Amino acid sequence: MKTEQAVILENVNIAKDTWKMTLQTSIAKEASCGQFVQVQVPGFYLRRPISICRIPADDRIVLVYKTVGDGTLKMSEMKAGETLDLFGPLGTGFPVEDRDVMVIGGGVGVPPLLETAARYIADGHHVTAVLGFNDAQSVILADEFRKLGCDVYTAAMDGSCGTRGTVIDAIRENSITETFVLSCGPLPMLKAVSENYSDGYISLESRMACGMGACMGCVVKDQEGGSLRVCKDGPVFAIGKAVL
Ligand SMILES: Cc1cc2nc3c(=O)[nH]c(=O)nc-3n(C[C@H](O)[C@H](O)[C@H](O)COP(=O)(O)OP(=O)(O)OC[C@H]3O[C@@H](n4cnc5c(N)ncnc54)[C@H](O)[C@@H]3O)c2cc1C
Numbered sequence: 001m002k003t004e005q006a007v008i009l010e011n012v013n014i015a016k017d018t019w020k021m022t023l024q025t026s027i028a029k030e031a032s033c034g035q036f037v038q039v040q041v042p043g044f045y046l047r048r049p050i051s052i053c054r055i056p057a058d059d060r061i062v063l064v065y066k067t068v069g070d071g072t073l074k075m076s077e078m079k080a081g082e083t084l085d086l087f088g089p090l091g092t093g094f095p096v097e098d099r100d101v102m103v104i105g106g107g108v109g110v111p112p113l114l115e116t117a118a119r120y121i122a123d124g125h126h127v128t129a130v131l132g133f134n135d136a137q138s139v140i141l142a143d144e145f146r147k148l149g150c151d152v153y154t155a156a157m158d159g160s161c162g163t164r165g166t167v168i169d170a171i172r173e174n175s176i177t178e179t180f181v182l183s184c185g186p187l188p189m190l191k192a193v194s195e196n197y198s199d200g201y202i203s204l205e206s207r208m209a210c211g212m213g214a215c216m217g218c219v220v221k222d223q224e225g226g227s228l229r230v231c232k233d234g235p236v237f238a239i240g241k242a243v244l
């Protein structure tokens, strides 16, 4: 892991309140799927954790982020050619196992699953992608999953695209039988995934400070009452390991 001034190559709006930023950085060389970077947004003291969505070359990464507060809003205003201070790659990402997989993503939990799907496809495995959103205007990256060769199913809570309802509704409606799952998204979705699947991994979110395992600011409990640091032991944990 390292701190580096990355050069913004592109920063574009791709869906409702959602942006895609491509950065030139040597962090790409060390990064793996499901890891994240801590972004030092100019003018803000605490770094913002953002997942690595794609590693298109060994000198560039793609971040996809939603503008939810002042930090991400400022990020969305940055232009190509400007630099952004990144710290990473951080965390324990998704394992790349020798088998077919279903990736289940919700909202801005979808981005880290794209690089993950790319790695499974590159190894010759079949990937089913089930992607859930609030509405059709919020759909992100579905075409990118299709271009990789994944079978893609979408769900929208308001019924404006794909299955009306949740990712679990989409899995049932399409009779998807894959049993090994990798998932990232909002907590209610991860709880539903954990109730329906026991073989796989989920990626958690937590408020973070140091991002590297030192401050214990991001801790969640495991089933035995022990502490798990989301930033270092995770964000990816085997289903059933962390108390949700
Ligand atoms: C491991 C990890 C990966 C993430 N990947 C993505 C991603 O790929 N795309 C994306 O859109 N979002 C992602 N998030 C959430 C993202 O970090 C927050 O949306 C962002 O920090 C909000 O910053 P803000 O200044 O706009 O919001 P504010 O609410 O103003 O932020 C105030 C403080 O709270 C922290 N904070 C707020 N929301 C979160 C949150 N959900 N998780 C952790 N800290 C938060 C901020 O970092 C900041 O320190 C990820 C979070 C984690 C923990």
Ligand code: FES
Residues within 6 Å of the ligand: 207, 208, 209, 210, 211, 212, 213, 214, 215, 216, 217, 218, 219, 229, 230, 231, 232
């Ligand atoms: S953010 Fe400091 S230990 Fe996780």
